[in-house]
Amino acid sequence: MQSVREQIFSISSLLLCMSMLLMGNSLQGTLIAIRAAGEQFSDSSIGIMTSGYFLGFVLGTLVTAYLIERAGHIRGFTALASLASAAALGHIIIVDPIAWTVFRAISGFCFAGIYMVIESWLNERATNETRGQVLAAYMFVNLMSLTAGQFLVSAADPLGYILFCIVSILVSIAIIPVSITRTEAPTPQKPRPLLIRRLFSISPLGFIGCLGYGLALGAFWGLAPVFAGRVGLDVDGIALFMALCILGGGLMQWPIGWLSDKYDRRTVLTIALFIAGGIAIVIATVGIMRPEYLLYIAFVYGAASFPLYALTVSHANDYVEADERVVVSGTLLLTYGTGAIIGPVLAGPIMVELGVAGLFYYIGGVFIIVGIYALWRMTRRAAPPLSEQNKFVPTPGSTPVAGELDPQAEADSDAPTPPPVERV
Secondary structure (H helix, E strand, O other): OOOHHHHHHHOHHHHHHHHHHHHHHHHHHHHHHHHHHHOOOOHHHHHHHHHHHHHHHHHHHHHHHHHHHHHOHHHHHHHHHHHHHHHHHHHHHOOOHHHHHHHHHHHHHHHHHHHHHHHHHHHHHOOOOOHHHHHHHHHHHHHHHHHHHHHHHHHOOOOOOHHHHHHHHHHHHOHHHHHOOOOOOOOOOOOOOOOHHHHHHHOHHHHHHHHHHHHHHHHHHHHHHHHHHHOOOOHHHHHHHHHHHHHHHHHHHHHHHHHHHHOOHHHHHHHHHHHHHHHHHHHHHHHHHOHHHHHHHHHHHHHHHOOHHHHHHHHHHOOOOHHHHHHHHHHHHHHHHHHHHHHHHHHHHHHHHHOOOHHHHHHHHHHHHHHHHHHHHHOOOOOOOHHHOOOOOOOOOOOHHHHHHOHHHHHOOOOOOOOOOOOO
């Protein structure tokens, strides 16, 4: 049996591959927002471009498994990574909002498939004893890579072509560890989403929470760099603002998760929602009046808002058996993706009407509305006893396959196969 150190070493090439992909994707998201604003694209157009990425990503999580089953995981991975690399360069050749929306959709589709292959590989390599450590290593790489990707924005002029080339290089180099491996990786499992009405009956707050998180964070990822630039931050400031939000969210997952294991998880979730909503409104106000304070608030905003997805998924999983956790988590991820498609389309026109501060007024409003709904839900159903709550598990929020790394879901993997769930 492998030790934890041997286990982590055995997946080090996969983690390195994932790190380069995440850095490239993180850089690309912020770069495109800054460049689009520099090209005088409207806020509505930038919102639609962001929605295109999430639309492609959701489609990718639904159909990529079938494509890889047909072509093989290594060839499928190579094809998707090559197409993602080409899409990054396409932004240099055709500078047009419609073309960029198509490129973003292609990129989202490809990255969904790429992540599914890597996460399936990690899941196959992990054992019951080391699954928690593998997930922790993956989350650490996720946090550090997303943060590093933001700082790469300062490596060259966003209005030039070099940063797009860096994205392409990172994605292309990531192909190497996968293409030369001798180890056979499993084909990603085909998605088994629940019908929305069944998910809603299991956990209404889980469904509304994930949808609201998508509505808010989808708009944030696409338009927050635009906001930061318009209120006066330079490129370095925009990169630092985004990086601090990511760091705050990543580092607070464990403390907030620990609190949610000690107290009613809905109470922790509700408080976090109201704090996140309040801080978003503070950012909208302070960003216009005193933009130099934004960097001090960014970490706190990320700390309150980014863990909300994992909290919501953990809350929903408190009401399901272990053998359904992966299916429920996958459906919640698709719910988040649906919200992320809609959110930027709504936020763009709000910024046009209310000014750049409208972005965080919108985000704050979404969180507060979901918080009010959470308060109402607490009056409709009693919380499960603390002894029956599942332990909080940090959730990457990338593809449904990542849910298979949950140690609690794996713990009952030898249980009898449940009856077929309703399919979409």
